[in-house]
Each structure stands twice: as C-alpha cells, then as structure tokens.
Amino acid sequence: MLKVSGLTVNYGATSALKNVDFYAYQGEIVGLAGPNGAGKTTLLETIAGFLKPREGEIHLLDRRIDGLSVLQRRMMGMVLVPQEGNVFPDMTVRENLDVGAILSHKDIRERLIDETYQLFPILHKRATQFAVTLSGGEQRMLALGIGLVSNASILLIDEPSTGLAPKMVTRLFETLDAIKESTGKTIVLSEQNIGVTEIADRVFGIEAGEIRFCENTENLDSEAVRDLYLGK
Numbered sequence: 001m002l003k004v005s006g007l008t009v010n011y012g013a014t015s016a017l018k019n020v021d022f023y024a025y026q027g028e029i030v031g032l033a034g035p036n037g038a039g040k041t042t043l044l045e046t047i048a049g050f051l052k053p054r055e056g057e058i059h060l061l062d063r064r065i066d067g068l069s070v071l072q073r074r075m076m077g078m079v080l081v082p083q084e085g086n087v088f089p090d091m092t093v094r095e096n097l098d099v100g101a102i103l104s105h106k107d108i109r110e111r112l113i114d115e116t117y118q119l120f121p122i123l124h125k126r127a128t129q130f131a132v133t134l135s136g137g138e139q140r141m142l143a144l145g146i147g148l149v150s151n152a153s154i155l156l157i158d159e160p161s162t163g164l165a166p167k168m169v170t171r172l173f174e175t176l177d178a179i180k181e182s183t184g185k186t187i188v189l190s191e192q193n194i195g196v197t198e199i200a201d202r203v204f205g206i207e208a209g210e211i212r213f214c215e216n217t218e219n220l221d222s223e224a225v226r227d228l229y230l231g232k
C-alpha cells in the first residue's frame with residue numbers, strides 16, 4: 001500500500017530523517033514509535049506531502065507520489081490527522097465533520113458521523129458549537145473525528161493519544177482496530193511509547209531520524225526494545 005525508501009528530509013542544515021525505509025501493507029495497523037524529536041511528525045508530514053524530501057521515494061499503491069501535492073495525495077485516499085490543529089475554529093463541530101466527510105460517499109456520510117459521535121459523545125453534545133470554543137481535548141477528538149469520517153484508504157495519525165484521557169485512548173484504539181477489521185483500511189499511528197503495539201500489527205522504531213527496528217508485534221520484546229532503542 002505504502003512504501004517509503006531512502007527518505008532524507010532536512011530542515012535547513014539539520015537532517016531530521018536519514019535514509020528512512022518504511023512500509024505498510026493494505027489492511028494493517030503500523031506503529032511508528034520513538035521519543036521526542038525522533039522524526040515521527042516529519043515522516044508523516046513528508047508522506048502526506050507537507051514537506052519535501054531531499055532524497056528518497058514514496059509510493060502509494062504502486063504509484064510514485066513524492067512529486068504530488070497534498071491535495072493529489074488526499075484524492076488518492078491518504079489522510080493525515082496531524083499532531084496539532086486541523087479543526088476549522090470558526091465552524092461548528094458538525095460543519096467540521098461535514099467538511100471531513102466531503103469526499104466520502106454521500107450515502108455513508110451520516111453513518112460515519114454517527115459513529116464518530118458514538119466514539120466521542122461530547123462532540124454530539126457540542127455539535128452546534130464553534131470549534132474554537134471546545135477544550136483542547138475536545139478539539140483533539142474533533143480532529144480525529146474529521147479523519148475518521150473521511151474516505152481515507154490510508155489514515156496517518158500523529159500521536160493519537162495526545163490530549164486524550166486514558167479511557168478515550170482505549171476506546172479510540174478499539175475503534176481503529178474495528179475500522180481496520182471491517183473496512184480493510186491501512187492505519188499508521190505514531191506514538192512516543194511502545195504502547196502503540198497494543199493494536200499495531202507491526203512497529204517501526206525511530207530515533208534521531210533513523211529507523212532502528214521493524215518488528216511484527218508478536219515478535220516484539222517490548223522491554224528490550226524500550227531499553228535498547230527508546231531509552232525508557
């Protein structure tokens with residue numbers, strides 16, 4: 001589904017990603033685990049087209065996409081839920097979700113929005129409120145909701161657990177797992193801790209801009225990985 005090879009990304013003179021290889025098969029949940037500053041956001045933003053790589057290639061469904069715009073990648077079914085922001089502050093919660101669902105087939109939009117309301121009931125309660133009036137955590141739920149109602153065939157979620165209460169994180173992960181099972185969507189999740197393995201089929205470890213390991217979750221010795229690569 002997604003194949004990244006030899007990706008190098010620089011911010012000015014500093015390199016944030018060095019020769020990164022990364023991939024996801026269709027219908028998989030892939031975790032991207034690494035500490036602060038490891039390059040998780042840089043990798044996801046480069047895949048989605050917000051940053052241009054200095055070197056390397058990105059393929060989506062066998063098509064080379066690193067020269068394509070964010071919108072072209074979006075039209076191909078790639079959706080990024082960024083670590084911060086992503087809501088339209090001067091639109092209501094419902095309007096934000098309507099915009100998120102705009103590329104989804106109209107027959108299923110209502111159902112997708114209902115499912116998001118079930119996952120995050122507070123969004124239902126706040127449906128007519130402007131997004132700017134939501135709390136930080138509620139805005140985070142809305143940003144995730146916008147991703148969930150989209151027609152994404154590949155959903156990239158940058159640190160989904162940030163700003164959410166542990167109970168909400170558990171529910172979100174259960175929902176993502178159910179979405180994967182029922183729709184065959186491909187989901188890439190970044191997290192600072194290896195806890196992402198709870199639902200991931202495979203985990204890449206990244207540190208200082210380099211991929212340190214890629215393991216199927218069942219083979220992952222999380223304690224060893226934590227000590228060895230993530231310093232936790």
Ligand SMILES: Nc1ncnc2c1ncn2[C@@H]1O[C@H](COP(=O)(O)OP(=O)(O)OP(=O)(O)O)[C@@H](O)[C@H]1O
Nearest residue numbers: 011016034035036037038039040041042043083192
């Ligand atoms: N706009 C920028 N200009 C210069 N350096 C940047 C910029 N954005 C990120 N960096 C640097 O690139 C490196 C990778 O940052 P990135 O945001 O990708 O890490 P991350 O793994 O997402 O971290 P976090 O868990 O804190 O979100 C860091 O050293 C960071 O300081």
Ligand SMILES: [Mg+2]
Nearest residue numbers: 040041042083
């Ligand atoms: Mg980040």
